Amino acid sequence: MSIPLSNLTLSPATPAQILESHRRTYEEWGISFAGGMSMEQYLEREKRTKELECARDGKMQVWVLVKRDDPDSLDFLCSCETFKREAWVVHQTSGKGQPCTGYGIASVFTPVRNRGKGYAKHMMRLLHWVLAKREYLDQLEWPSEEWGEKPIVSRTEQEGSHGGDALFSALWSDVGPEFYARCGTGIREEGGWQVQDPHILIWNVGDAHSSTVSGEWEWLNEQEVHDLWKEESERMKLELEERARESQTSICTFLPDNGVADFLIDRKRMGWMRMEHVPEYWGIRHSTARLDQFATWTIERRKDGSWVMVITRLRGDAEAIIQAIIAGFAKKHGVSAIECWGVGDTERDDHLPCFKWYGPERSTLCFNEK
Ligand SMILES: CC(C)(COP(=O)(O)OP(=O)(O)OC[C@H]1O[C@@H](n2cnc3c(N)ncnc32)[C@H](O)[C@@H]1OP(=O)(O)O)[C@@H](O)C(=O)NCCC(=O)NCCS
Secondary structure, X not given: OOOXXXXXXXXXXXXXXXXXXXXXXXXXXXXXXXXXXXXXXXXXXXXXXXXXXXXXXXXXXXXXEEEOOOOOOOOOOEEEEEEEEEEEEEOOOOOOEEEEEEEEEEEEEOOHHHOOOOHHHHHHHHHHHHHEOHHHHOOOOOOHHHHOOOOXXXXXXXXXXXXXXXXXXXXXXXXXOHHHHOOOOOOOOOOOOEEOOOEEEEEEHHHOOOOOOOOOEEEEOHHHHHHHHHHHHHHHHHHHHHHHHHOOOEEXXXXXXXXXXXXXXXXXXXXXXXXXXXXXXXXXXXXXXXXXXXXXXXXXXXXXXXXXXXXXXXXXXXXHHHHHHHHHHHHHHOEEEEEXXXXXXXXXXXXXXXXXXXXXXXXXXXXXXX
């Protein structure tokens, strides 16, 4: 029997609960990862994640749905993670770009014994109430009779560092479009995270004929792509203002600097370190067009054992860039396909980008690739 929702609340996890949440998620994301990780490797990776630029200084938080009368229990009902990110917004009213805070949500997990009781749904609904800016939440009705007291934003020692300031939040759904869309700020099953632009373009490396790459391309290592993302973030801010002029809505974006895009490579490190030819390069840039013509990527191993490159940012002539990557990199490293998200006409059915905006007006999340 499920516990009444009013007896439950969302709480920032204690260190012991964080460890327990990682132990639990191992069965979902550790065993199946790129040919498998041991529990020790998985826990080590999670520990290391907390020290990365995108997570440290309170930017990452594990949340647990707990009984109000036993908030520190290791028998919590479900858990998830949030990553606080510097983001950029152009409000339709002003047309000028400005910084804002957005949150990326990950690792939503209910252990099998607790599934089907509405716990994950409730956790996600409460998450809005800890992440969103107070001024937006103040306009909303809190269903106190059904849900009891509001959750607290954070433990006192972290006050102000995580939550209570989001203009938007986003996640990539592997459980279809409905589940997160139904997790809104109230009882009605609507107004949650909406799928936005789940398109994909795929190049099969085996189909490509190109085998030589001209000298006009530069290959970029991890440090070089890190440096490139700083510059690129500045360009994205300017481009957002340009796009806002044609847009009917406010528009916003996450930015790839401050370790956000680095994380996409690092997260998969234990996988690609097992490739026969361990990749040294994570980006390509045209030597004269430079930031007008470049791509960056990460590499994932799929369940069938194949290696897939996912483009994390691309600017310029996609076809020319992809052909250069195929000829100069993908074939050599045994990459079977290159995926570019957020472009093309094909809709994918997993990793669906889902977006929740907390402001009063309508908005769109831009630069929605990986
Ligand atoms: C997805 C998951 C978190 C759902 O947890 P849960 O606590 O069982 O979910 P709830 O009981 O709150 O379900 C709420 C609703 O979502 C639906 N739902 C649950 N899991 C779903 C899934 N995998 N796909 C689609 N819908 C799902 C339920 O049917 C339920 O609908 P109802 O209200 O009409 O009965 C859980 O199954 C899980 O941990 N799965 C493995 C990890 C995972 O895939 N996480 C999501 C990554 S994006």
